[in-house]
Amino acid sequence: MEIIENLALGFSVALSPYTLMLAIVGCFLGTIIGALPGLGPSNGVAILIPLTFTLGLDATSALVLMTAVYYGAMYGGRISSILLNIPGDEPALMTTLDGYPMAKSGRAGDALVISGVASFVGAFLSTIGLMLLAPMLARVAYLFGPAEYFALYLLAFCTLGGMASNNQAKAAIASCIGLGIAMIGVDNNSGMPRLTGGNLHLMDGIDFLVAIVGLFAIAEVFFFIESHGKGSAIGVKLGKVRIPWPDILATKWTMLRASGVGFIAGILPGAGASLGSFLAYMSEKSIAGENAGFGTGVAKGIAAPEAGNNAAAGGALVPMLTLGVPGSGTTAVLLALLMTLNITPGPTLFTDRPEVVWGLIASLLIANIVLLLMNVPMVKIFVRVLQVPAWVLLPGVTMISFVGIYSLSGSYFDLLLMVAFGVLGYVLRKLDIPTVPVILGILLGGNMEDALRRAMVLSDGDVTFLFSTPIAIVLWLAAIAGFVAPMFLRSVLKKPQRITD
Amino acid sequence: MASDRIFGLVVLMAALAFIASATQIQTSFLADPVGPKTFPIMIGVVAAISSLVMIFRPDPDPEWPDKPTFGALFFAMLVLISYAYALKPLGFIIPTAITAGILSYQISPRPKPAVLSGIGLSVGLFILFKFALGLGLIAFPKFLIG
Structure with a gap:
């Protein structure tokens, strides 16, 4: 039983008092970050990465802390979705559809507990799925050569662009912006500077953390200035929180099914968490039928997207850890964290550094239980966090972003770049151009080019080498299908609109 | 309409400038079959094509602030x-x-x-x-x- 041995190794890492403390701190911070309107898992994790880096934690500790924050933010996101009707990130949108009506009808406490339990079920099952599937996929990943990796990166961009955006051309532009930025700096192969315009600051390239914090955190400030922080007041009352056992028991199959759907959606490179919660909600809606009242505040309508969302979060870790290809915005941020810590995700991670992988998995299991315990009885504390006004919160987030980036390099140039990325993020989001492909492009651009060049060195310039193995052909076909299919499925996959009061 | 067209035009300019400067990248004697220019040029071409799509098939305008x-x-x-x-x-x-x-x-x-x-x-x-x-x-x- 290799898994038991590996898990034992993982728990020996994760159960040391220091790591355990980090996991609990991470869960607490994560839930707060997720609950704050205007901060979601992606930008929450993003502004914390530079700070973790300067704290000088070792790789395992930093990873445990940040994944606890990640899982915590997924839990916390439901609080602002349900009480404020403000989704912290894209996948949380589905939770607002039934969560907010239920909260308005006076059952805010029930909605919070049901979603908390659903989050637990989804995250727990998908962590077990990750445990079983990731080592298997890691063995398959050994078969991947540069040609396969090139096709895989392409697949990630295509599905991400296809699924996550309403307009393929805009998604492609976003990917190109990211890839283009990744090209800036000294070329690894020839040692020559590229596209720096002679600017010495650009010789090292543009740090992906600067881009992430700018696009996610600084852009948010501009949006709040535009809206003057309106719409972030709690409109519903939270009474005494009890555990609604009948509702939880009635939704047990919904939670299990939604976890399965979410996990599978999460595994698809590039598709990720928003597809997971969307498919989970839609499939439960069609199983329950028209009379079930989805959209009016039913327990199943809360349990399905939450379980799906959290299962997808775990599923997204599978391609991220085994292949180095993230499945969502937040896993892209986690990939940035791994790269900052000098851990290269991929099949070798499982053999070379089992303590990192299994320590991470063990701490995910622990974090989950901590989060369930924290989120059900203590939910009132986190609800209080929602009352932090936007005019304190957003300036605070900006200052933390500045200090984080400043402490990385101590250069004003990175700060200027960060502001520029903030402006870019504002414009892109206004024009409905997705920002996640930009991040993915910056993160993967170098690897993608390396894969292409190595493939061409192996084949001595023969382009057909890129389609020469069955795996590569399947990946190319999937990439094309992932990019083209949504154009025809758009009417079927139409996302429900956010409900308004 | 107009905002997508303007942004598409900006991206087109940037893509062309990107391609132009990519052709100026120095190659070293340690050349591989692909070289340091090809991939940036590919990106530029994809961006230019996408920007043309954006110019000719724009989405409705977003709500810009006053x-x-x-x-x-x-x-x-x-x-x-x-x-x-x-x-x-x-x-x-x-x-x-x-x-x-x-x-x-x-x-x-x-x-x-x-x-x-x-x-x-x-x-x-x-x-x-x-x-x-x-x-x-x-x-x-x-x-x-x-």
Whole structure:
């Protein structure tokens, strides 16, 4: 039983008092970050990465802390979705559809507990799925050569662009912006500077953390200035929180099914968490039928997207850890964290550094239980966090972003770049151009080019080498299908609109 | 319509400029079959094609803010840029208090809470970063503390 041995190794890492403390701190911070309107898992994790880096934690500790924050933010996101009707990130949108009506009808406490339990079920099952599937996929990943990796990166961009955006051309532009930025700096192969315009600051390239914090955190400030922080007041009352056992028991199959759907959606490179919660909600809606009242505040309508969302979060870790290809915005941020810590995700991670992988998995299991315990009885504390006004919160987030980036390099140039990325993020989001492909492009651009060049060195310039193995052909076909299919499925996959009061 | 077309045009220009400068990349004697130029040129071409799609098949316009709000956004950007320049020479506390105060006022235009949140955030975050997280921040500029 290799898994038991590996898990034992993982728990020996994760159960040391220091790591355990980090996991609990991470869960607490994560839930707060997720609950704050205007901060979601992606930008929450993003502004914390530079700070973790300067704290000088070792790789395992930093990873445990940040994944606890990640899982915590997924839990916390439901609080602002349900009480404020403000989704912290894209996948949380589905939770607002039934969560907010239920909260308005006076059952805010029930909605919070049901979603908390659903989050637990989804995250727990998908962590077990990750445990079983990731080592298997890691063995398959050994078969991947540069040609396969090139096709895989392409697949990630295509599905991400296809699924996550309403307009393929805009998604492609976003990917190109990211890839283009990744090209800036000294070329690894020839040692020559590229596209720096002679600017010495650009010789090292543009740090992906600067881009992430700018696009996610600084852009948010501009949006709040535009809206003057309106719409972030709690409109519903939270009474005494009890555990609604009948509702939880009635939704047990919904939670299990939604976890399965979410996990599978999460595994698809590039598709990720928003597809997971969307498919989970839609499939439960069609199983329950028209009379079930989805959209009016039913327990199943809360349990399905939450379980799906959290299962997808775990599923997204599978391609991220085994292949180095993230499945969502937040896993892209986690990939940035791994790269900052000098851990290269991929099949070798499982053999070379089992303590990192299994320590991470063990701490995910622990974090989950901590989060369930924290989120059900203590939910009132986190609800209080929602009352932090936007005019304190957003300036605070900006200052933390500045200090984080400043402490990385101590250069004003990175700060200027960060502001520029903030402006870019504002414009892109206004024009409905997705920002996640930009991040993915910056993160993967170098690897993608390396894969292409190595493939061409192996084949001595023969382009057909890129389609020469069955795996590569399947990946190319999937990439094309992932990019083209949504154009025809758009009417079927139409996302429900956010409900308004 | 118009915003997508304008942005598409900007992207097209940028893509062409990107391709043009990619052709100027120096190749070294350690050449591989692909070389350092090909991939950037490929990106530029894909971006140019996508921008043409955006120009010829634009989406409906988003809701842009009105002129005063645009001014406010531009001002916020200027404030953040000057903050980036001020952080090193002027120390942490003073620029942070001013910047946080201005941003706070822009989100909710009430002077007193804005001043308080500016000062509170600046001092609070300084204590947090300096003493709890141990970052090497300087509180005040050198000429003030001698």
